[in-house]
Amino acid sequence: MTIRRLAGLIWRTGMIAEVAPPPPGLADTPSTVPAPLAGSLQLRHVDAGSCNGCEIEVSAAFGPVYDAERYGARLVASPRHADALLVTGVVTHNMAEPLRRTLEATPTPRMVLAVGDCARNCGVLAGGYGVAGAVSDIVDVDLEVHGCPPEPDEIVAALRRLTGR
Numbered sequence: 001m002t003i004r005r006l007a008g009l010i011w012r013t014g015m016i017a018e019v020a021p022p023p024p025g026l027a028d029t030p031s032t033v034p035a036p037l038a039g040s041l042q043l044r045h046v047d048a049g050s051c052n053g054c055e056i057e058v059s060a061a062f063g064p065v066y067d068a069e070r071y072g073a074r075l076v077a078s079p080r081h082a083d084a085l086l087v088t089g090v091v092t093h094n095m096a097e098p099l100r101r102t103l104e105a106t107p108t109p110r111m112v113l114a115v116g117d118c119a120r121n122c123g124v125l126a127g128g129y130g131v132a133g134a135v136s137d138i139v140d141v142d143l144e145v146h147g148c149p150p151e152p153d154e155i156v157a158a159l160r161r162l163t164g165r
């Protein structure tokens with residue numbers, strides 16, 4: 001296939017994504033969401049000690065099928081550009097202080113999302129010798145997403161509760 005034909009095929013096909021579910025009701029939005037975060041949410045991802053299963057699902061949530069960006073959520077490269085931290089995995093002893101510092105580097109108002117069962121309650125890694133605790137043992141958590149690993153549509157639904165879109 002020539003480049004020209006390929007470009008034509010891409011142009012005709014357009015972007016294909018899952019049909020958007022109805023927007024979340026206001027009652028679904030946690031009362032702790034600061035008003036300035038509504039509509040647009042920049043997220044810094046922190047892997048505090050996961051097995052990388054959660055990262056695969058976070059990647060899927062921001063990929064072309066689930067496409068979390070169409071609801072106003074976006075991953076950024078620095079906590080200084082972020083409104084919220086999206087934390088996956090248990091917090092290992094080595095990551096406890098970096099997690100605290102990353103939160104300190106995030107401007108206020110800010111939020112913390114604990115994504116996956118390890119982040120919520122240590123999950124299958126509870127009791128491990130390298131585990132300092134769940135995310136809420138280290139920093140305050142505003143919203144949790146359950147699952148091991150969490151489904152991409154659950155991650156997107158949680159993000160929509162924050163953006164309200």
Ligand code: SF4
Nearest residue numbers: 050051053116118148
């Ligand atoms: S919740 Fe499951 S997939 Fe995610 S880091 Fe823990 S063990 Fe891995």
